[in-house]
Amino acid sequence: MANRDCLLAVECLSVDFETRRGSHTAIESVCLDVHAGETVAIVGESGSGKSVTSLAIMGLIRKPGVIRSGKVNFNGMDLLALSSCQRRQYLGRDITMIFQEPTVSLNPSFTVGYQISEVLKLHLKMKRTECRKRALELLHEVGISDSLRCFKSYPHQLSGGMNQRVMIAMAISCKPSLLIADEPTTALDVTVQAQTLALLRQLQKNNGMGMIFITHDLSLVPDIAHRVLVMYAGQIVENCSIDVLFTGPLHPYTEALLKSLPAHHDKQGERLSTITGTPPRAGETITGCHFHGRCSYARERCKESAPKLIAALPDDPRLVRCFYPLAANSKTSAGRP
Amino acid sequence: MSNATSVEDVDVLTPWQENWYKLRANKIAIAGLIVLMMLITSAIFAPLIASHAPNEQFIDSLLAPPFWSEGSKAGFVLGTDDLGRDMLSRLLYGARYSLFLGFAIVLISLVTGVAIGALAGMKQGITETVILRLMDIMLAIPAILLAIVIVAILGASLFNAAMAVSIVLLPHFVRITRAAVISEINKDYVLASRLDGTRGWKLLFRTLLPNISAPLIVQATLSFSNAILDIAALGFLGLGAQPPTPEWGTLLSTSREFIETAPWTVTLPGLAILITVLASNLLGDGLRDALDPRIDQ
Amino acid sequence: MPQLLLRRLLLVIPTFIGIVALTFFLIRLAPGDPILLIAGEHGVSAERYAELQHQLGFDRPIFIQFADYLWQVLNGNLGISVVTQTPVLEEFGKLFPATLELAILAIILAVVIAIPAGVLAAVKRNTLIDHSITAISLVGYSMPIFWWALLLILLFSVNLGWMPVAGRLNFIYDIDSVTGFMLIDTLIAGDREAFIDALYHLTLPAVVLATIPLAVITRMTRSSMLEVLKQDYIRTARAKGMSETSVIFKHALRNALIPVITVIGLQTSILMTGAILTETIFSWPGIGKWLLEAVYRRDYPVVQGGVLLIAGLVILVNMAVDVLYLVINPSLRQQK
């Protein structure tokens, strides 16, 4: 799986959470790679481990979370093997991150301009006036017209959409090669969400960044990503390119997710498909396939042994964690018109 | 939707049971609780435990040191005071004053404070403004000073001191209740309850109070320790219980002059106060952790 | 912000009038004849009684009396001590520096130790360091300070003989009172030995007075810091690649201090409470001891005036803290 051309190659990353009641696995053997200029979406419901994955890549997992195993190869070097001091040189410069709640992700005690300048000063050793000039440029770059006014504002004076633009300006300030966006539009209004997605897409294209886009909303994925990883209960269950996702998902969970999207439903009044049951709770031990309890295709084998994430067909780049992947060519009702 | 029953195996605990389990996991808080229980028990059964009456004088054993020092006398485990009274017995009877008064004071200020605070929070407008200004005024006068003035006017007695301390502690309950009521009253579950037709006192007692009980309970334990400290301080200043009442603060003040010759007469009552206050603060901290939902995350 | 400031200032007015009313009616609440109370325990002749009655305005309607009292207070006339026959304000002015010196030293002592200790405990959460700091501050918080003072005297003054037991300065030194602060006055006088002696006298009372604020501020700093460290913007700061030191001292501490400032402000009241006990035990010639003695002597004008002055002081400090709070908290400052 480790590919030399990869910008980021995550190998078998596992994170446990150790609580008083014992430890439980948050993510298990997560493997993913991101090439330069590529956007990879990680999709999953709440609690599926998608945010933990992003934090683990950044080395920002804190107690009670513990990285149990795995490698995070960034430009050929293992970030997890570095000391925290060494790793910090890359954070905020080469790998940056934006978060779900932009307003609370900015420090309320400092102006927006100061917080952007801080990154420039830290990583690019810029002087104060240079910082200011560059920060204003960056604000303009993310589509804020009166950038000076924004520069002097505190986060609480700006709207959520505006603060997310500030976060993005901060994230692209050192021309990173990888941007991790953790549910960046979930807290925003739909129109603002569309603008933010467009902005991210534009910046990613222009700067040739690699991007990991984390979301719970599968319908956003075609607008932003080239490839999608579907996560369920701490595992990646499917890894495929966008083009094939909507025509024929391989994993039953992906299919079920697609079918439950109201956006992919045209007939008024017709019932949506649902996934019965609930995802396993944190700490619950499951034997076999993690999805078998809710899978409409589950057979005996699914309950007993756990499938691996493997290529579905010999000459197919898609990976799926299922013993009985849905045939690539079979028709599913989730397909877009 | 047959499998909507994924919580089948879960025991149904009431919220209080759950808090108790959380509190039980906190060993230090439980230690505080146990110490407090022991103190309460010994206060209740003081006549059975104590070897002497609290005011019984043994003229032949004035200022006898406690058992670990040289010259200690049998029968006086913790020594005697300047009038030959048994320290242990006096301390045991003294616990009755401190603990009983602590409970009584907290109960009075809790009940009146919650009532006034809830009134301020639910009525708002002019009622609220007047109540808040009044509480501001009370808080602007340092607690002991206010108590001293009240006692000075009403006269020095244990009852007046207790009244004074209740008044001093009142504003905290008022403020906490009002703040909690205001923060809760616009929450969805209260709105939903209103839409279910619950209003007035029913809304306060059935919906609001159970949900704001956590900060009130924590404040009550903290107030309990404050009450004990304040009562002792007033006793120490001669404005609370009057000798020969074996109240701990009064014990301290009467034996102050023997600090050089008989240090135990000073150290022991103070230690008793410290242990009691410490135990209830430990319990209070534990309760705060157990009841504060934010700690869960 | 000017509007918010003005609002804070305006809120002080009803509170202050309320306090004046409280002190005014306190005397009238006391059982017995207020004139006899004011005149002292020795009793008065009928003539003097009538004179006092007229002089104190007791023959007029109560609201007129109150308005008059308020007017007197606003003019700085807080009555005359029954015992010493000196104006209350003058006595207060003479004794206040001693209390202020003690209080300032205590609060500095508390803040300087408590904030680093609280930060350390939060950063090293659930380690031995955290547990020790938490335990010590809890004991300090539970301490009956009048007993604590006696213990310290027993150890340092009686047993070890290192510290003086009472007073502000050994009587052998003769220092002119310029500022009323003994440390400064001795420096002005250029008397090094006297300065050290004054410092010795200050140490134990200041430690005793600092105990409760120290514990309270430590606990507050710790919990506030823990709360802030959970916030999303701390995660952002780490994701920026900032060092842990910058994250803690720049991004976290600045926000964590906002509630701590308020708590420090609230200590004024606690310090005044402490001053009464501490000054009594250490025979410190300050307003705490003065007030308590006035209570014992039933010197009501002093009690009345003293309570008013102390309450006014507490209100002033709290208002200053409110203003400071506005200054350091941008989310309040910039509100329209």
Add this chain to the structure above:
Amino acid sequence: MPVLLEAKNISKSYQGKNRLFGGSLVKVLHDVSLQLQAGEILAIVGESGSGKSTLARQLVMLEQPDSGEILLDGKPFQSVTAIHRQVRMIFQNPAASLDPRKRVYQLLEQPLLNLTGLSGSEREELIYRTLDQVGLNNDQASYYPHMFSGGQRQRIAIARALILNPQVIVSDEAVSALDVSVQAQILNLVMDLRDQIGMSWLFITHDISVVNVIAERVLVLYAGRVMESGPVKEVLENPAHPYTQRLLQSVPGAGDSDRLVAVVQMIPAAEAQAMEYTGCAYRHRCLLADQQCVKSEPPMISLAGRSVACFRAKSML
């Protein structure tokens, strides 16, 4: 179909924050009118700040509107109790709207105790029947809300609304806090209830793709004003208001990347909402706005089967 619930020109203002200096009034709803017919689902779409929650509060009589009137069955609202029995509300976040200290049984019994005169056994029967209706079983009646998953909690909230057999249910963002798969379950339940018992439903949401699935008619709200309203088919397939069009363009998943890039526009840091303005409320963000839109507020006109408040509506179609 008969009109069941009708709001006529509802306006509502709130006092600004600064009470001492009589802070300015903030007008949240401007002459909002709507009609809910028996047995239909009417969707109200709006973003944050559009006043949709305020509208919901007026409709269920949690608050009184400043002006305008609300009619149920053609009659003005009379007693609060009667309205609370007939018009029920479901909140956005079930975790917040269910009292954490009450068991499900107590939660469901509360409205029965307060608003009906049913006996104990009647109440019990009704509670179990309603639980069954929303797909929960009897054992779960003794559980506390925190023991359920998000979707199950929303079912409890629906049960609480249903139990009085009301004429209208108003739901405020009832599915937006849920995961998609759970959201689908709840949407299906809403549709089932409409079909089986003819429940009339006022469904407030920010997600226009949900509207398409469940509602017959839709009302688009922006800055406290109705921009456009009419049958879902007409409005969503052929929007006559630039804002409706913008909302539709913002729905993810269309996969049209050129469209997305076109949406990136410079936005000023100072939002227009606090400023005093005249004319159309949407003109600050509207690409078609001209002098006319600045001068006067567009009136509500009927056009191609819907009502719309825009001077450019005709050219949009």
